[in-house]
Structures are given as structure tokens and as C-alpha cells.
Amino acid sequence: MQEKGSISIHTENIFPIIKKFLYSDHEIFLRELVSNAVDATQKLKSLAQLGEFKGELGELKVRVTVDKEARKITISDRGLGMTAEEIKKYINQIAFSGATEFVEQYKEKDAATKDQIIGQFGLGFYSAFMVAKEVEIWSKSYKDDTLTAHWTCDGSTEFTLEEPTGEHAKAERGTDVVLHVAEDSDEFLEPARLKGILTKYCKFLPIEIEFEGETINQTAPIWTKQPSELTDEDYVKFYQELYPFSEPPLFWIHLNVDYPFNLTGILYFPKVKDELQFQRNKIQLYSRQVFITDEVKDVVPEFLMLLHGVIDSPDIPLNVSRSFLQADAAVRKINTYITKKVADKLSSLFKQDRAGYEAKWSDIGLFVKYGMLSDEKFYDKAKDFALVQNVAGKLFTLPEYQEFVQANQKDKSEQTVVLYTTDAEAQHGFVQAAQDRGYDVLELNGPLDSHFIGQLEQKLEKTTFKRVDADTVGKLIEKEETTESVLSDDDKTKLQELFKTAISNEQMHVQVEALSPQDAPVIITLPEFMRRMKDMQRSGGGGGMQMFGSLPDSYTVSVNANHPVAQRVLHAEGEAGQKLARQAFDLALLAQNMLKGEALTAFVKRSADLLAAE
Helix, strand or coil: CEEEEECECCCCCHHHHHHHHHCCCCCHHHHHHHHHHHHHHHHHHHHHHHCCCCCCCCCCEEEEEEECCCCEEEEEECCCCCCHHHHHHHHHECCCCHHHHHHHHHCCCCHHHHHHCCCCHHHHHHHHHHCEEEEEEEEECCCCCCCCEEEEECCCCEEEEECCCHHHCCCCCEEEEEEEECHHHHHHHCHHHHHHHHHHHHCCCCCEEEECCEECCCCCCHHHCCHHHCCHHHHHHHHHHHCCCCCCCCEEEEEEECCCCCEEEEEEECCCCCCCCCCCCCEEEEECCEEEECCCCCCCCHHHHHCEEEEECCCCCCCCCHHHHHHCHHHHHHHHHHHHHHHHHHHHHHHHCHHHHHHHHHHHHHHHHHHHHHCHHHHHHHCCCCEEEECCCCEEEHHHHHHHHCCCCECCCCCEEEEEECCCCCCHHHHHHHHHCCCCEEECCCCCHHHHHHHHHHHCCCEEEEECCCCCHHHHCCCCCCCCCCCCHHHHHHHHHHHHHHHCCCCEEEEEECCCCCCCCEEEECCHHHHHHHHHHHCCCCHHHHHHCCCCCCEEEEEECCCHHHHHHHHCCCCHHHHHHHHHHHHHHHHCCCCCHHHHHHHHHHHHHHHHHC
């Protein structure tokens, strides 16, 4: 007997909506139908465990086949199956969820059942009409004495439902969903295309998926196991399966929590060197082993986007949207939990094996600093295991370094001054001058260090940072004692005017200072605040400064009053003093790698002339 009827829905336009707007990508249909087949199989296994199904389970595979000539795709399972009445209930009444009813019915008997149900059968099934002009269901229930149910729908709200017998009946329990592929969906008749979709979405489903005779998936990926069951080799092997061309990971975190939300997964720390490698598709999000997306920025904190790996949570539905993820309380809890686990792992590594942690610092330092800058809670934890390195290569925690320098590097206002270089080679003369005073110099040359310095100045009490070439060494850390000048005030004024005339550059502000005779005759510096303002402007962080245009370069030229060159310039006759002043200034430019092109050629010629005249 054949029954005809109309599908019970809330709008006659449901199918166009499904076809165009339910999913952004039509390939999702295969994920939905295979997930439903796995769901039906999982349910049958649960009933067998509860003693409600006493028959033979047999081989529980989900098979996907394609017949290009007949334009058919078939998804077959040996799960629960459905009677005609159940098809009317679960398929025709779109608004009703079979999975929800199943969980409610058995939740008292088996708490684990809920976690084995993938999605909701109702609406997901209709994603088939995104690619099919007609869909058939052939199903036979696991229950005794039930007939085959055959349902057909051409994408309208009309369906036919019959219970064929004899040679047309289905011999075994389970369900076959047959898609008659529409003319505008030819791509899905290509085996390679289907295999790609199955590999993407179904690679780790818990029931074996077979396509064209080949098993597509691993049914028990390592994140579903306990850490005690796994070796380091297991973790590394899985990482290489996920990212075949990557270097081995530094270390990893195995996530496994069931309260107040469910979350499993493995996060790997890759080797991240001197560049911010924002490859945002490196963490894969799953829901009960079904791949959802690799766009996880609303689930994972921004700074953790540098990690690789897998997160699996049944609390995140299959069909997610950004607005859902941003608003969902479970997602926010997951976000906070992952941050804590990462911080705890790093803290544990630091405490248990400091030498090993220090050896990895060049790889993880960028990540830790990024986390501190972007997440206040992470900063609070990381401040005890974040490291800084001086030019001698020694590593310190932030509290250790404060203690290391505070005795010698406090200025007259009791402010601890941390000296740093962004290029120890290019700024070698300034580094050397600081070290000659007994000062220590940090290397802060990473892409985030300018921001990191700003954060530390806000967080660390009575501490300021100055680059070694921000001023003369005596002024970098001003003490109570001063160096006396051997020049009179008149001589200092005359010397200043000689250098101003020789240099003739409005960007260079000449001042005469009483420095040590061992210091250079002329030192060119860019004040710390000026360089930071220019750095902010270059990086787009200048805010309102942008409306005023580019900040002009403004350097300080410190002429050393106590250097013998000052005496020679003062006592030279005629233009000789200006030539000597220009030569001393060009030497300072050369030390700062600022003498180039024609000016460098002229300097070399003058130097040769001076040597010849000696």
C-alpha cells in the first residue's frame, strides 16, 4: 500500500531556504547524512549494551557509494533503521528531533548515551536537497516483525511512503539514503570530490566509513583515549598525520574535561621563530568526532591561534555561526579553560625542567609574549615563567632580572632602568659603553618586543626601559654624581656653533656635554620617547597622531667636551675646525649605520686626505 501526503512544516518555502541558505557550502550534505548514519549505528550499539537489542550486531559499517551513470549517491548503514511510522514522525515532521527523544528515553539507563548521539536527524537530513532533485529512503527497523519502509520526495512538500514486500523489500536492518543528483551538482558525482569531503569531515568518526571499498576514517583517534594509554611517539605520529610537512612539535597538552562542560582534544606547540605565523586554520574543531570547522577564533583565545591540534566538544553544535560562538556561555568557558591549561602546562615545564624550558624559549617566547599582551589572566600566570635574555645569552625571569639590575641600575629618582638593544651588532658601541659602566643590556629584538616593553613598564613597579642608543651612557641612568667639563662656558658655546655650522641639518640638535674622555668624541642618539612615537606611527598604532602627518626625525648630537677631538676642533684655524667637526660627526653617523651613498664616499675621501696630511 502506498501512502501520499504533505510534509509537516512551518513554511511552504522550506526547501528553497534549505537549498540556498541552510549551509554556506553544499558539500556539507555528505557530512550530515554520514553523521546521521553513524548516529543510527551508535544508537543500536547503545541498545545492545542496555540489553534492549538482543540480536547480532554484525559488521557495523557506514558505506558511501556513487554511480556516476545513474547519477546516484547512496549512504548505507546497519543501524536502528526506521519503520514507516517512524519515518512519518522523524522525517516528515521536520521540527521534531528523533535524537532528542532518544536521549530523553534512555538518559536514566545510560548516561553515556547522550554523548554518543551526533546531531539531530530532522533538519540535517534535508541538506540532501541541496544537491539532489529526488531523495529516497529505504529502511528496515531493528525491531522484530517490521516491514521495509520506502520514502520518496522530489524536493517539494509532497512525499510517497510505502511498505514494499517480496523482492522489493530490504533484506537487512538499517537505512539506505539514495540521492538522485541534480544537474547543477555534477561535481558530487566525481569519486575524488566525494572522497575529499569524507576525508575532511569524517576522518575521525567513531564508526567505520567505507567509500568505494576503502576505509576513510580512524574510529578511535588519540584524543579519545586517556593520556596513560599513549606514548610520545603516538602524539608525534598523530601530529604528522594532521600536518604532514611540519617539523615535530615542541610539546603538547592533552585536554580532557567533563565538567562543567565536555571537552577533549590535543593542542600542540609548534616551532614559531622570529615571525608571527598567523596560520589560522591549524586548530580543527570537532563535535563528537565530526569535523566542524578550522575557523576557531571564537572558541580559542586569539593568542592560542599559534597552536596546532584538535578540539572536540559535544557542547558545540554541528551547525555553528560566529554570532552563536561569540554569545554561547559554554564556548566562553571552554575559552577560559584552554587558556588556564596552556598556562599550567608552561608553568609545569618551567618548574620541572628549567634547562629544557630555556632551550625551547627561542621557539615559544613569541607565543608567551603574545599571550601576555592579549590576555590579562594569562599575563598573571606567565609573569613567573616569561624569560628575557641579555646580550651574553643568559636567561632570567622578570622577577630575577629586576633583582639582578636594581642595585646598579637605579637612577637618582630610585627608578630601575632596564637597558636593551634591538640589534647588538648595529648598536655595539652603545652596548659596549653601557657594559663599561657595569650595566647589563637585554636583547629585545622580536616583532612584539616594542609592545612587550610598554606592557612591562605599566606592570613592573618603578621600572623604565631605555634602548642603549637613546642617550649618552651617563644620561641613560642618571646618577647624583656629575662629570666636570674641561671647557669653559664660552668654549662650549663656540664648540657648539662650530658643529652646528659643520653639520647644517635641522634634524640634528647639537649639545656639548661633559662625558668621559674614553667615550666617543661625538654620539648621535634618538630619544626613547621619540623613537617609540615613530615606531607606533609606523605600526599604525599612532591613533590621532596620523592626522598630523609623519613625525620628523629629531636626533641629539652630543659633542664630548672632554675628548681630545674637542680641543683640536676649538683650536684649529679657519675652516679646518669645521672640517674636523664634520669628520667627527660623520664618524658618529658611521657608528649608527647612518652614513651612506655620496656622504659615505666623501667621508672616505676626507679620511684618506687627513691620513696623507699627518
